[in-house]
Amino acid sequence: MKLSYINNEYFQKLISIEIDPKVKNKLISDMCRINILHMICCAGSGHIGSSFSSIDLMNWVLGEINKNHENLYFFSSKGHDAPALYNSLIAYGKLDFSFLNKLRKIDGLPGHPDVNTPNIFTNTGSLGMGISKSKGIIKANRLKGIKSKVIVLTGDGELQEGQIWESLNRVSQENLNELIIIVDNNKFQSDRSVKITSDLNDLESKFKSFGIETISCNGNDVNEFSKAFETLEKSNKPGILIADTIKGFGVSFMHGDKLEEGEFYQFHSGSISQDVFDSSISELSKRISDLTEKHNLDFKIELSNYETPEISLSSNKKQSLLASYSKSIVSLAEQNEKIVALDGDLILDTGLIEFEKKFPNRFIECGIAEQDMVSQAGSFAKEGFIPIVHSFSSFLTSRPNEQIYNNSTEETKVIYSGFLSGLLPGGPGHSHQAVRDIASMSGIPNLEMIQPNSEKQVEEILKYSISSPHNIYLRFCSIPFTIPENFDELSKLERGVGNTISNGKEICMITYSPTMLSEIVNSKELLLKNNIDPKIISMPWINTFDDNWIKEELSNYHLIVVEDHYIEGGFAEKLSLAILKMGLNIKVDVIGINEIPKSGTNQEVLDHHGLSSKIISEKVIRLTKS
């Protein structure tokens, strides 16, 4: 892609000019918007809509409010607007300009904020935690005898998370006057409008009922929000600023307020085309130059150019489980009217668009409220339905963890479909990388965990899940991947039994993850060169083992388990106990994750965690020679 961006010198020059801070805010914010687009296009993904709705506010906080406080903590609770935050930090010299091209790169800026980046105070990206964290910061500073100011930005969709309302409860009681909460009220969440997804009703009176000072204003109009901040700062009470913003503000055709009711917003996450990039930059550049002219500023920007290697979006011959899931769930629901699907504002990412169209009554939208969703599912199950609960695995297996267990204690049956499972994609970072989902779903009575390894298996496994008496956790990989030759012929679905993909000697490599399987298969060539000829097994059953299969297929091998999951609490532990209960003597080694997942390109992340084919083969060589 042919990109353009604004060089650092222009930001520094503009900041040094003495003009009305409001005009400065407008200029810097549009300049940031150009660099946000540049940054996201370099990365190949990122959240444009909420970065654009919030950048004006962020720049005001970091550029102006910051001047009044020695010890200001500012962070975004939703974290999805990281490209805005990064660019605002860069503009105000709090983050090195060289990071501009390094969003979602391993030596750069994580997809969601992480404390290892300068001036990032806390890890966000998992929604709803920001106000709680602010409270901790304030009280810790009080204990240290230091005066602090904490400004936390939340989304509006994010307000559907229960933790937000937990965290508001003692704010007024404890007189947390150091706190200002900004709501980026841009009216859109991941898929559609907040009003349709889960209406927040009277937001202002909600906040006021917690005894907290609340002001609403236009959050894209510096004249309005600067005054609102002034009022809140003067009040010396904890305060909430409901900033009415427009999602995608700043580029007219990205404005969310132009959509029809129920329409999907196109610029929530993901990159854009060259055309869209060019039109956006031209609109933003024009507004910047119009404004400088209007104020007679000696300030003219020349854009710098940058060409990125074209990111191939083709998934030729690659497996896409999402499409297959989408088709399968509809076809199975046609045959079984007891199937209902519950969604937590991720219909696009969990393949439910078609399902919702065909079965609007059996599609249960819950908003970003996973605990509520899971408990609702429990009741559907109790009433004789087969509820299938959808979300990203990182959230689904942990946020409603107690609710999932509670459902299981009613001895009903619920299916949990988790997407974005495993280490990849690497871009979004550790809040979205589900590498402890197996651990957190362990010890749920009567629950089977299964990971489909091909499009064909998706259908078979979903069919099995629906007819099975067990609770089921389906662990879906959300990125396209290749499968070994003849995989579909070799992989017969049989409970507790793995599929031998290629025969070998002495060493047996086994995994449940399709991306890991692909790396293992790729490692074979190098291994053969080293006289290691591993047997390779694809094992879709994560916590169910057929004893005979273990005996027949695993005995007499040195087993090497490959996991895109933390080793602790993972598959290898479960398989090990199964082996030892049979009294078998098998050496087991595990190649898996030990440290917190990095954000980066998929290859970078695989390499870093030692899970790329090359490093896997090196490890196997070491393990077998030791």
Added chain:
Amino acid sequence: MKLSYINNEYFQKLISIEIDPKVKNKLISDMCRINILHMICCAGSGHIGSSFSSIDLMNWVLGEINKNHENLYFFSSKGHDAPALYNSLIAYGKLDFSFLNKLRKIDGLPGHPDVNTPNIFTNTGSLGMGISKSKGIIKANRLKGIKSKVIVLTGDGELQEGQIWESLNRVSQENLNELIIIVDNNKFQSDRSVKITSDLNDLESKFKSFGIETISCNGNDVNEFSKAFETLEKSNKPGILIADTIKGFGVSFMHGDKLEEGEFYQFHSGSISQDVFDSSISELSKRISDLTEKHNLDFKIELSNYETPEISLSSNKKQSLLASYSKSIVSLAEQNEKIVALDGDLILDTGLIEFEKKFPNRFIECGIAEQDMVSQAGSFAKEGFIPIVHSFSSFLTSRPNEQIYNNSTEETKVIYSGFLSGLLPGGPGHSHQAVRDIASMSGIPNLEMIQPNSEKQVEEILKYSISSPHNIYLRFCSIPFTIPENFDELSKLERGVGNTISNGKEICMITYSPTMLSEIVNSKELLLKNNIDPKIISMPWINTFDDNWIKEELSNYHLIVVEDHYIEGGFAEKLSLAILKMGLNIKVDVIGINEIPKSGTNQEVLDHHGLSSKIISEKVIRLTKS
């Protein structure tokens, strides 16, 4: 204890008499109060305060509102008021009278509601799930084309749980007119007043801001609440009834509204003395007879008598970890001013009373809001403090599961102190029995799980935890237990190393749980008679193993792991992987939990799950002879 109760015939007679239903409600409610006290005293524990505040409402719903609906679902979301619910169900013929003496017995009524009891619609006891469940019930019935009415009772302290506010969000949007939410607004929660613990501020306007019809009234005055129900039922909209009640209502000296600010409420849970029982019964009996006289009713009750075996509360020579923890945390906090303690309304059960007194600024009350508590702790850690988070293990390890993980991704250090860990006490039932805590805490990077096995170890382990660079999960047993002879001399704390309590041959029994250790030690006698002489190891380290120790102490034994935890996701899986990674050939068997824990006396529950010394020895005999 010498107890008395009202026999079933009086309830049935009163119900059949045609009198003003309001007078009937008053009489039945006081009669239920007598039987609630009887039931709780038979059980030895149970929640009097919230049973008394809510019984009038429950009887109105089950006795009167029920008449207008063919398909009424009524349940308590908090579930702590189960003795009231059970007695109301018994009074109205929906539960057999013979259950009266069987609260918290294995063949009787669980400590918190469970669907295996007739007319219990859903499992509660874990707070905050009830409204979500109601929504699921309503929508499932709609899909079935059946008209339903759902009335759900919540606590007021319970409203601090975030899920409540998640679940309210789409109630009005979806026109869930079948729903009535009753808040038993008795102003007290587990420890102290709601106002002090975590003030709910303007509750009525909170609910109204969700677009839900809300009425407040006196919830112990049938004249008031009967009218309020009528209004809500007529409105044909989802409705909320804020029932202002008095905790302990009905027995004057139990009334919560008489307490000074900050005072602990004495009748939240637990049993009462003979004196308290007698005075209560006499006050209740007098009011019943006064009321029947006033209305000239031909209705005179004679109480039946029942004598229970005295429940021994002595814990002579028994270890009490709570007292030891209480002392240790204060003494360590005196030496280290970085220590802060966070509490989720369980100060009495987590031993923090003294800590709060000594270090009021370093004691952080969070209310019943575990997610908020854990994220606050994360910030304290990030600011250089050593936060120790307290709750029951069943809640602490699951409700804020994602928040715990998020903290760990900041590479700070937090200590999680979980109480009521393991299968015992058996009384409260599966919502409170933490038997999957090890699983849900697995895969948290850099987290060590440790279980103290004696009072002395509490101090040592807490000391270790504070100085260790790791996150720590402390798994505390909350019931008194005996330790093996010379245990304190034999148990040296060394990272990853177990303590051999008694030597043996061929068989090695190992556990991390002090109650299991005590059962194992008791099983030895029977085993010796069968020529089995097991080595016994107490292993406080749940997920940390010293390889040399494994090699030296476990090799050449048939290992039998005993767990008061689900086998899946437990200690045996972790130890098995450690063994196989070393290439050792050890046979492993596990005696642990496979099914959902039963509620009952401790001995009943141990027997049922095969974890009493007798059954353990039988299992070991079978396992070693096979």
